[in-house]
Structures are given as C-alpha cells and as structure tokens.
Amino acid sequence: MDLSENVVSLQEFIAMxxxxxxxxxxxxxxxxxxxxxxxxxxxSECCLSTGDLVKVIEKELQTVSCVDxxxxxxxxxxHNFAGDFQICVDKCVYDTLEKLKKALSCGDYTIPFWFASQxxxxxxxxxxxKNRPIQYISSGKSKNIHYAKCRTWDDSRELCLKLxxxxxxxxxxxxxxxxxxxxxxxESPALMKRNLKCSSLGKSSYxxxxxxxxxxxxxxxxxxxxxxxxxxxDMVDITNQCGDINFTCxxxxxxxxxxxxxxxxxxxxxxxxxxxxxxxSEIFSHLKKGQKLILYKKTxxxxxxxxxxxxxxxxxxxxxxxxxxxxxxxxxxxPTVYDLWTKAVEGIKLNVVVTKDCESVDNAFPSLSxxxxxxxxxxxxxxxxxxxxxxxxxxxxxxxxxxxxxxxxMLPMYLEGRFVEEVANNAKFTLNNxxxxxxxxxxxxxxxxxxxxxxxxxxxxxxxxxEEFIEEPVLLASFLKxxxxxxxxxxxxxxxxxMFLEEPVPDIKELTSTLRVEELTEWFYxxxxxxxxxxxxxxxxxxxxQVNIQVETSHNLHLKKKEPDLMELKPPALPxxxxxxxxxxxxVKKNLESCTLQNKNTYTSMPLKMSISTDDELExxxxxxxxxxxxxxxxxHEIIY
Numbered sequence: 001m002d003l004s005e006n007v008v009s010l011q012e013f014i015a016m017x018x019x020x021x022x023x024x025x026x027x028x029x030x031x032x033x034x035x036x037x038x039x040x041x042x043x044s045e046c047c048l049s050t051g052d053l054v055k056v057i058e059k060e061l062q063t064v065s066c067v068d069x070x071x072x073x074x075x076x077x078x079h080n081f082a083g084d085f086q087i088c089v090d091k092c093v094y095d096t097l098e099k100l101k102k103a104l105s106c107g108d109y110t111i112p113f114w115f116a117s118q119x120x121x122x123x124x125x126x127x128x129x130k131n132r133p134i135q136y137i138s139s140g141k142s143k144n145i146h147y148a149k150c151r152t153w154d155d156s157r158e159l160c161l162k163l164x165x166x167x168x169x170x171x172x173x174x175x176x177x178x179x180x181x182x183x184x185x186x187e188s189p190a191l192m193k194r195n196l197k198c199s200s201l202g203k204s205s206y207x208x209x210x211x212x213x214x215x216x217x218x219x220x221x222x223x224x225x226x227x228x229x230x231x232x233x234d235m236v237d238i239t240n241q242c243g244d245i246n247f248t249c250x251x252x253x254x255x256x257x258x259x260x261x262x263x264x265x266x267x268x269x270x271x272x273x274x275x276x277x278x279x280x281s282e283i284f285s286h287l288k289k290g291q292k293l294i295l296y297k298k299t300x301x302x303x304x305x306x307x308x309x310x311x312x313x314x315x316x317x318x319x320x321x322x323x324x325x326x327x328x329x330x331x332x333x334x335p336t337v338y339d340l341w342t343k344a345v346e347g348i349k350l351n352v353v354v355t356k357d358c359e360s361v362d363n364a365f366p367s368l369s370x371x372x373x374x375x376x377x378x379x380x381x382x383x384x385x386x387x388x389x390x391x392x393x394x395x396x397x398x399x400x401x402x403x404x405x406x407x408x409x410m411l412p413m414y415l416e417g418r419f420v421e422e423v424a425n426n427a428k429f430t431l432n433n434x435x436x437x438x439x440x441x442x443x444x445x446x447x448x449x450x451x452x453x454x455x456x457x458x459x460x461x462x463x464x465x466x467e468e469f470i471e472e473p474v475l476l477a478s479f480l481k482x483x484x485x486x487x488x489x490x491x492x493x494x495x496x497x498x499m500f501l502e503e504p505v506p507d508i509k510e511l512t513s514t515l516r517v518e519e520l521t522e523w524f525y526x527x528x529x530x531x532x533x534x535x536x537x538x539x540x541x542x543x544x545x546q547v548n549i550q551v552e553t554s555h556n557l558h559l560k561k562k563e564p565d566l567m568e569l570k571p572p573a574l575p576x577x578x579x580x581x582x583x584x585x586x587x588v589k590k591n592l593e594s595c596t597l598q599n600k601n602t603y604t605s606m607p608l609k610m611s612i613s614t615d616d617e618l619e620x621x622x623x624x625x626x627x628x629x630x631x632x633x634x635x636x637h638e639i640i641y
Contacts (some may be wrong), residue, residue: 007234014229015213016106022059028052029234030094048233053219055247059212059229061186069195069205077182077208083200084179087191093118093172097148098165101136104173106189112137118170123163125355128152133174134161186210217247220270222497250499253491254273257298257473264296266480271497278524279318283362283420283487287496292480294505299476301488304431304440305468305528308461316457316525318470318518319431325456326428326448329438330463331421337411339392340419341379348439350376351422358417366397366409368417371396371467382410434466441467457517468532478511486511493524 007029017024031050048054064077094100097115104113121128130135137149140162143384150161184210185191194206212229250270251259269291278284302321307314334340334352343350351373358368368374375396382392392410399406428447429437438444444464449456458464474488483506488497520528 005007007236010231010233010235011209011211011229013235013237014056015186015210016109017056017059018109018187018189018238019059019594020187023055023057024237025053025055025239025242026235027238028054029236031233048227048231053238053247054225054227054235055217055245056214057217057224058215060215062211062213062228064182064186065211066123066201066207067207068202069207071204071396074209075201079182081182081200083198084181085185085196085198086179087113087176088195088197088205089175090173092539093170095170096165097167097169097171098146098367100173101139101148101165101172104190104194106193109189110136111188111190114174114176115171116174118172121163121169123161123167126161128161134163139165140426142635182208205367206345216373217249219247219370220250220499221247222250222252232295242626248499250497253475253489253494253496253498256295256498256500257475257491259500261500263298264294264504266292266501267295267498268292268501269496269498273495278493278521278527280519280521284494286479287489287494292501292503293477293498294480294483296476296478296486296511299474301474301490302469302471303464304435305470305525305532306458306466307465307525308458310461314522315457316520316522318520319458319466320515320517322513323431323450323516324452325432325446325450325458325465326430327444328426328428328447329423329434330443330445331423332443333421334419336417337393337415337419338413338414339375340411341391341413344376344379344393346439352376352420354417355420356416356418358415360412360415362412364410365392365412365415368411368415371420377408436470438466441465452514453516457519480506484510484512486513488515517557545557 010026013026028048028050031048031052061079064079064081065074067074090103092103100115101110104110114132114133115136116133117128118130120130132152134150134152137151139150140147142162146165147162147164147429150163152159152161180188180191185196192208195207197203197205212226216225216227218225222446243578256267269287269289272288272291303318304321306317306319308317309315334343340350342354354368354370354372354374357370360367363448375398377394377396379391379393383389391413393413395409395411396406397409434442434444442465444466445462446456446458446464449459470488472492474490476486477489478484478486
C-alpha cells in the first residue's frame with residue numbers, strides 16, 4: 001500500500017504513519033458531517049469537509065484494540081502491555097524477490113525479514129541452495145539496478161549478498177523468532193500491516209487497531225485542532241506533492257496589534273461580529289467578513305468620555321484630543337454642604353454663592369441666606385452637645401458691609417441648601433487646557449465649534465459633563481477602496497478576526513481623519529463605566545437631625561403615647577398654705593411651665609413645641625387622675641385667703 005498515492009481511511013493512515021515522519025499534509029477525499037452541524041465538540045474536530053487540507057503535526061495514543069482473527073472478538077490492551085509479539089508467516093510464494101518485499105512492506109517502510117527459495121538461486125558463480133534462510137537487511141541501487149542487501153550462512157560462515165530484486169525464483173517468507181513489544185509494533189508501519197501472534201493473549205492470530213488523537217493545523221483556524229483518528233474519513237497523503245504549505249492563521253485584533261508585521265499592511269476580515277452596539281458610526285457597520293483594510297500603524301488613542309442632556313434625553317460621546325473646538329467652564333451646583341465637603345476632601349478650592357436659605361436647627365452652627373458668598377477653606381471635625389464628634393466644613397463668609405472683615409464659620413454636613421460655584425474667568429479653553437485646569441468630572445459648555453466638522457454636535461448642548469480621560473490601544477486603518485480616509489479600530493471592543501495579505505499598499509500622500517467626536521450607544525456607555533477604575537467614594541451623607549417633642553398642658557394633663565425613652569409627666573407640687581397671705585400666681589405659672597418632656601436627639605436640637613389643649617378637646621369619661629389647673633389653684637387660694 002502506497003500511502004502517498006492511495007485513498008485510505010484516516011484511522012488506517014494514522015495507524016501506519018510513525019511519529020518520526022510527522023508532520024504530514026493530508027487532503028480529505030470524503031468528508032464526515034454531523035446532523036446538527038456541530039463543528040467543534042469539547043476541543044475536538046468532528047466535521048471535515050471534502051477537499052479540506054489538514055497538516056498532522058503530532059499524534060497521541062488513546063486506545064489499542066486487539067482483534068482475534070479467528071473469533072473476531074476484540075479486547076482493549078493497556079498502554080503498558082508487556083507481552084511479546086511475533087510475526088505470523090506469510091504462506092504465499094512469489095516468483096521474484098521484489099514481489100515478496102512489496103508484500104511484506106508498507107510503502108517505503110519495511111523491516112528486516114527472513115526468506116528462502118524453493119529453488120536454487122544462482123548469482124554469477126555462486127549458488128545458494130534451496131530452502132536456505134536468507135535475511136533481508138536493506139535495499140540499494142547500483143548502475144540503475146535495484147538490489148537487496150542480504151546475508152546468509154554457509155557452514156557457519158556469514159556471506160553478504162546483493163540480490164537484484166528481479167532475480168527469479170520461488171521466494172517465500174521464512175519463519176523468524178524475532179519478538180517485538182507493543183510500542184515497537186505501533187511505531188512500525190510494516191509490523192502494523194502484519195498479522196501477529198502473542199502467547200500472552202492466546203494461540204490465535206491478532207491484528208492491532210490503535211486510535212490516536214491528532215493535533216493538526218487547518219486553514220483559517222487559529223488554534224491547534226484536535227481530530228480523533230476514528231472519524232470515518234477517507235484521505236490522501238499529499239505531502240510529497242505540495243511540500244510544506246503555510247496555513248492561513250486568522251489573528252484577533254489584539255494579536256494583530258502585538259504582531260511583528262511591518263506596517264502598513266493590507267488585511268482582510270475573515271470573521272466579524274455585530275459592530276453597531278457601541279458606536280453610532282457608519283464606518284463600523286462596514287467591518288464585515290471579506291472587507292479589505294489597510295492597517296497603517298498601531299497606536300494609543302486619547303480621548304475624554306462625556307455626557308450631555310437635551311430634552312430629557314441623555315447622549316454620550318468620545319471627544320478626541322485632536323478636537324479643535326473650545327469650551328467655557330460652567331459653574332457647578334452643590335445641593336448640600338456634604339457635596340462641598342467632598343470637594344474639599346479632594347483638595348479643590350471653591351468659591352460659592354448660596355442660592356437657597358438654609359436655617360440651622362443647631363445654635364452652634366450659623367444659618368445661611370440667599371446671596372451669601374462663601375470661600376471653602378478646609379474640612380475638619382468638631383464636638384457638639386449632641387454628639388461626641390462630627391464632620392464640619394470651615395468656610396469664610398464675606399460680610400455685606402465692605403468695612404467688616406470676613407468671618408470664619410463652621411457648617412455641618414446635614415445642612416441643606418443650594419450652592420453655585422463662582423466662576424470669575426470666562427476664558428475659552430481647548431479640550432487639553434480644560435482638562436489641565438479642571439479636575440474631572442467637570443461641567444463645560446462648547447462655545448466654539450470644531451472648524452473641521454460640518455456639524456458639531458457638542459455646541460447644541462447647554463452643558464456637557466466631561467467625565468473620564470481614556471487611553472486605549474487602537475489600530476489606525478482605512479478601507480482599501482478609500483485609503484486616504486482613516487479611522488481607529490479599538491482592539492478591546494471589537495470581536496474581529498483578520499489575516500494579513502501580500503497585496504501592495506497604495507501610495508497615499510496625505511491621510512485625513514474625521515475623528516473628532518464619536519457618539520456612544522447607551523449600552524456601551526454603561527458597560528464602559530463598569531470597566532473604568534472605581535473612585536473611592538466618601539462616606540454617605542449623615543441623616544437629618546430630627547426631634548419630635550410635644551408637651552400638653554390642660555385640665556387633665558396626660559400623655560397620649562408613652563415612649564420607652566420619655567419620662568412620665570408628674571403634677572406640679574402645690575405651694576405651702578400660708579394663712580392670711582395670697583400665693584403669688586406667677587410662682588405657680590413658673591412651676592407649671594417647668595414641666596416639660598426632655599428627649600435628647602442624637603442628631604439635632606429642635607425648639608420645644610408647646611401644645612396647649614382646651615377642655616373641649618378632652619374626653620369627659622375617663623379614669624385618669626385629675627390635676628388642678630391654674631384657675632382652680634387661684635380660686636382655692638382666694639378662698640383660703
């Protein structure tokens with residue numbers, strides 16, 4: 001069997017090919033397919049199409065089946081099987097030595113074997129007696145005559161012979177006592193072709209059928225493909241005809257970025273997924289399979305992530321560092337002192353104006369009025385009556401009177417209000433300048449459009465929030481049909497495979513780029529936010545300080561609800577009865593007013609809320625203890641008096 005010309009099954013071919021002869025290139029003559037069109041299962045190839053080229057680079061033994069030729073029963077041998085195998089003698093007779101060798105060999109693979117002739121062999125003046133065993137060693141060629149190098153023994157004398165393969169005779173295989181281990185049999189195509197016997201298995205004849213896992217290379221496959229040799233595929237060995245084929249290996253964008261290929265280079269997209277999910281651009285909708293690109297260079301793109309609102313609709317942008325429009329800083333708004341405190345913690349110096357009256361519920365802290373000008377100094381901590389230690393913000397408040405000096409005040413975290421940043425400088429800044437001047441995130445307004453853009457979308461927004469500075473690796477590319485207009489391909493966002501072509505790169509004098517502003521989809525914006533490094537957030541806002549204190553004084557003073565932390569109200573003590581002397585009413589009033597509920601709230605101090613209930617509001621039928629009122633006490637003292 002000539003493996004280089006005949007169509008054989010894949011399993012037979014792999015079993016006959018020794019590992020030392022790999023790699024081999026095979027062509028699929030008849031493919032195998034699965035009903036579900038599954039191409040790859042658990043990393044192993046399960047579908048091969050007719051005409052596919054496969055480069056077998058390695059094989060690994062999986063199982064060895066031993067079949068009894070008499071009973072056709074099969075058993076699996078372990079890889080470390082220690083039995084000795086011998087060749088079953090071929091009982092056929094051949095009229096030339098060439099035919100005998102071909103029958104006992106496997107293509108170009110043969111092993112030394114013993115043979116004899118049923119007739120005398122005459123070589124020149126030498127005669128080899130019939131049935132004398134002769135050992136075949138190897139083959140040779142001299143003067144266009146192919147011959148076999150052999151040796152035999154005559155009266156214990158070793159004779160070396162050169163027998164032409166065309167020598168006539170009655171040649172047959174002579175039984176040999178040579179033994180082989182399992183590994184030797186599996187690595188020899190000539191032994192794998194033969195029937196074997198093994199005393200460890202029985203007295204029958206056996207054939208070995210190994211199953212290998214092949215590691216291969218295939219066209220348009222990036223990784224090593226594993227193929228089981230048990231696939232029912234017919235193939236042809238074409239190694240000698242085609243030599244070493246370079247299989248096209250697709251590259252991901254990351255691999256193309258790291259490749260040592262000299263740029264610029266022409267590349268073709270061989271696999272692409274949907275590209276419209278992250279940028280609203282027509283360019284990326286054309287990045288499909290079969291599209292040819294020119295990759296000019298690999299670089300890093302710098303841009304700013306921005307967001308803006310218009311008509312209650314959010315829009316998101318990449319503003320590239322080459323953007324030529326100009327911005328003006330917008331004053332920032334801060335709804336609470338806490339928001340000012342977070343900026344002070346970051347070391348940002350602010351001047352703000354109060355836009356909402358802020359009344360403090362704690363006498364230790366001042367209230368604020370609309371129009372007050374504050375300069376944020378520093379955050380610190382202080383102790384108060386209601387808590388051991390609290391965070392405060394120290395500010396400098398400008399006086400309404402120019403002659404008075406500004407005073408330093410302390411503002412608690414819980415103080416609500418509205419503050420707007422004072423921006424004295426109305427200068428216009430480029431993108432790079434505004435990033436250096438203001439710490440991101442910041443609010444700006446685009447006041448001058450980019451002259452290179454027909455329509456600048458940023459100028460239509462009253463406010464733009466610059467959020468994050470981004471630097472990412474990209475490939476600078478253009479379409480082969482329009483090579484002068486280039487764009488950036490982000491390698492981390494797109495799932496594209498491409499291959500480099502050997503086509504010439506067009507000569508381009510000048511490249512133009514429209515990369516100024518790119519609009520992002522909402523999905524990609526929020527997905528990008530997850531990938532960005534998280535900033536350490538300050539502690540949450542402290543809760544508002546609240547207290548609910550209610551004292552009721554009436555004819556029958558009582559508590560409608562008893563709280564576990566409230567003290568029960570006791571009636572006031574009556575004054576001592578002094579004969580012939582009126583008890584002062586003011587003293588009684590003062591005594592009654594001193595009966596209040598005291599409840600220290602952890603967060604704030606509120607003024608006591610006095611609620612006086614009338615007699616009409618009280619229930620007539622009750623079993624509470626009656627407490628004398630001020631009028632009753634007055635009448636009583638008048639009677640006594």
